[in-house]
Amino acid sequence: MVSSSANPEVVTLPAPSRNQVYVTISALEGGHLTLPESLFVTPADPEKRSTVPSLSFLIQHPPSIQTLSQDPKSQPTKLIFDLGLKRDLSGYREAQQHHIAQRQPTTVSPDVAESLQKGGVSPQDIDVVVLSHVHWDHVGTPSDFSNAEFVVGNGTLHLLAHGGGPLYPAVLFNADELPRERTRELPPVQESADFKPHNRVTEHKWEPLAGFPSAIDFFADGSLYIIDAPGHLHGHVNLLARTAPGKWVYLGGDCCHDKRILSGERDIALYDDGRGGLRSVHMDTDGATRTVERVRTLLGEGKVREEGGKHAEVEIVVAHDGGWKERNGGRFWPGTL
Structure with a gap:
């Protein structure tokens, strides 16, 4: 949580445990799409369009000491965050196709499956897929991951089946996008007695973390946290991963579509919603703004510490950051x- 002591701007992350587990993260190719700047940031060049990646990530969680003692050949748990674009665009519904036509040019190769295979991992080797949300450029080709459990934010399955209001009708989603028998939905941030989600992840509980009201310690060892990141779409989540002593990575999904929004150089753009009002690319602009403000607290040298006072560094990567991809090819x- 945010410290209220001498320096209220300092964010405090959990201290490492005695036998702290660290995850490794690798970026994955997930295709590209083209975004008009004026729909995403303000002020903007009304003519500028940028072709950007839809980044995905492979996260490997090592087996515990106890597991290794029982089975020395145990392999890391392999988790993927987001799946990028579908390899075959014909797999999108007609209304989705219309939207994709406005995001040209797009590229779909290499997709996540091909990116994995280039590094010697089969999609069938993936244990868990966590989706930040279910927009078309993040759902990829779930059928490639035939052995994986899918984890989605609360409200996602209802959104896929019924849509999310007049600006997000059901025709923009595929009701059968995810394998129902292998999909788990995270619990609501605020419990409801009448809420009965499909295959709820019952062992997980939301707790405050580093200024975020709701986070889940996914492996229950302080190595990987799912962060409730409301605003962009129902069920939108981010990840916060501990990668080395004092080193963290925050995977921001679509909390924003341009790093200049995080830095404060730009704001979220508003435009005509076609119904006599204004909208943004986020379902709830105010909610998205609050999420950005929370993520922003992780930026800046010396602003983040682990409990006990040790300084920590957090690298923030959002899904469509073309500049990050250009600078980090070796990662x-x-x-x-």
């Missing part, structure tokens, strides 16, 4: 962050 699988 794509089999390279690491």
Whole structure:
């Protein structure tokens, strides 16, 4: 949580445990799409369009000491965050196709499966897929991951089946996008007695963390946290990963579409919603703004510490940061962050 002591701007992350587990993260290719700047940031060049990646990530969680003692050949748990674009664009519904036509040019190769295979991992080797949300450029090709459990934010399955209001009708989603028998939905941030989600992840509980009201310690060892990141779409989540002593990575999904929004150089753009009002690319602009403000607290040298006072560094990567991709080619699988 945010410290209220001498320096209220300092964010405090959990201290490492005695036998702290660290995860490794590798970026994955997930295709590209083209975004008009004026729909995403303000002020903007009304003519500028940028082709950007839809980044995905392979996260490997090592087996515990106890597991290794029982089975020395145990392998790391392999988790993927987001799946980018579908390899075959014909797999999108007609309304989605219309939207994709406005995001040209797009590229779909290499996709996540091909990116994994180039580094010697089969999609069938993936244990868990966590989706930040279910927009078309993040759902990829779930059928490639035939052995994986899918984890989605609360409200996602209802959104896929019924849509999310007049600006997010059901025709923009595929009701059967995810394998129902292998999909787990995170619990609501605020419990409801009448809420009965499909295959709820019952062992997980939301707790405050580093200024974020709701986070889940996914492996229950302080190595990887799912962060509730409301605003962009129902069920939108981010990840916060501990990668080395004093080193963390925050995977921001679509909390914003341009790093200049995080730095404060730009604001979220508003435009005509076609219904006599204004909208943004976020379902709830105010909620998205609050999420950005929370993520922003992780920026800046000396602003983040672990409990006990040790300084920590947090690298923030959002899904469509083309500049990050250009600067970090060696950190794509089999390279690491």
